[in-house]
Amino acid sequence: MINYKSALVVFVSLLAFGSTQAQTSVYRSHVKDIYNAINKNLKDPKSTLYYETTDPAKNEHPHSYLWPLCAYIQAANEMEVIEPGKKYMLPVENAIAKYYRATPPFPAYQDYVVAEKTTTLYYDDNQWIAIAYMDAYKRNHQKKYLDTTKMIYRFMLGGLDSVGGGGIYWREKDFTTKNTCSNGPGVLVALQLYKATKNKEYLKTAIDIYDWTKKHLQAPEGVYYDNIKLPSMEIAKATYTYNTGTMLQSAAILYTITKDKKYLAEAQRVAKAGKTHFFKNGRLPNEYWFNAVMLRGYVELYKIDKNREWITFFEQDADAIWEKERDANNLVGNKKEKRLIDQGAMIEIYATLEQLRSKK
Incomplete structure (x- = not known):
């Protein structure tokens, strides 16, 4: 009887392990499927560049704007996390x-291919x-990554001034708005540089x-508004x-750096x-990409408080996308034409969820 019970425990454990492994491999498989679909359908075979969407008639230019590559480079990083050495x-x-x-005065990346057109620099x-x-x-x-980030940081500071009490403009030479989308990530760039260098000027800038941003762009309930118009x-x-x-x-990162509990309380409130x-x-x-960026925040908090509630609703949404919003080519999106930014976003989300499942 003792041997029977032991065998049963082992059997049940193996089933549980196999189930976990199967769940884990699903996200890894999704990542690979979308990655292969990008290379087949959204990469220009004649250059190093990518297309905005799968429908040339819907594309404003021959190649993608920079923004979709902002999604894809983060996705590529997350792929390297789950496949070390690649x-x-x-x-x-x-x-x-x-x-x-x-x-x-500040070199940076413009929003379209330089050789094809001179365009705007967005912070x-x-x-x-x-x-x-x-x-x-x-x-x-x-x-090279640290050096490029320092270059971008210098460019970013060129958009920071005291108009409206502080904050960073949305794009170079446009002084009409200061946006959460250029200030929230600005905080993160400064915090990452501080963590890498321990230079306190970066931390001061971040804070x-x-x-x-918190003073001017946060709604009473805790979420954030889009922008503040200037000078009004x-x-x-x-x-x-x-x-x-x-x-x-x-x-969440400010809490990990300072250990000031006000930041943790605020992160949990938000x-x-x-x-x-x-x-x-x-x-x-x-x-999708907006949600990928939001997931980063919830993951940062989850690392601290281990509250699985912050992750499960992203899993639910990601699973629904794969089941309901994917075409025969394994490209995701709600429209017939599939966007590069959406593919990058979902690679990031699936790769991040894979990392979290692996750590359960």
């Missing part, structure tokens, strides 16, 4: 390099790249931008998941507000 970031880095504009586009590069730097300590100081009250996500992540505000009828809003 070089998924390099092809995307090579594409991003084509957007680099070395014009004074947030550059910040998303810096965030991905610093995540990579944390893993592999390649100096200054964080405090300004009128608030544009649209709410998007990524804005709440960057400020949630900022609060997390509760974000779930209540955005997760309706079992689904998140249908901008």
Whole structure:
């Protein structure tokens, strides 16, 4: 009887292990399927560049804007996390390099391919790249990532001034708005540089931008509005998941750095507000990349308080996307034409969920 019970325990344990492994491998499989679909359907075979969507008639230019590559470079980083030793970031880095504009006063990446058109420099586009590069730097300590992030930081500071009490503009030479989407990630860039260098100027900058954004752009319930117009100081009250996500992540990281419990309490307040505000009828809003950025904030908090509630609703939404919003080519999205930004977003989400399942 004792042997029988032991065998039964082993059998049940193996079943549980197998079930966990199967769940884990599902997300890994989704990542690989979308990655292969990108290379087949959204990469220009004649260059290092990518397409905006799968429908040439819907594309404004021959190649993608920079923004979708901001999603894809983070996705590539997360792929390297779950597949150590692979070089998924390099092809995307090579594409991003084509957007680099070395014009004074602050070299940075413009929003379209430099060789094809001179366009605008957005602070947030550059910040998303810096965030991905610093995540990579944390893993592999390649100096190129730190150097590029410092360059982007200098560019970012060019958009920071005292108009409206502080904060960063949305894009270069446009002084009409300061947006959460350029301030939340600005905090994160400064925090990542502080963690890498221990230079306290980075931490001071991060806290200054964080405090300004919280004061001017947070809704009473805890989520974040889109932007503040200048000089009127009128608030544009649209709410998007990524804005709440960057400020949630900022609060969580500030807690890990300072151990000041006000940041943890704030992170948990924002997390509760974000779930209540955005997760309706079992689904998140249908901008996948905004949700990928929000997931980063919840993951940062989950690392601290281990509250699985912060993750399960992202799993539910991600599973629904795969089941209901995927075509025969394993490309995701609600429209017939499939967008590069959506593919990058879902690779990031699935790869992140894979990492979390592996750590259960």
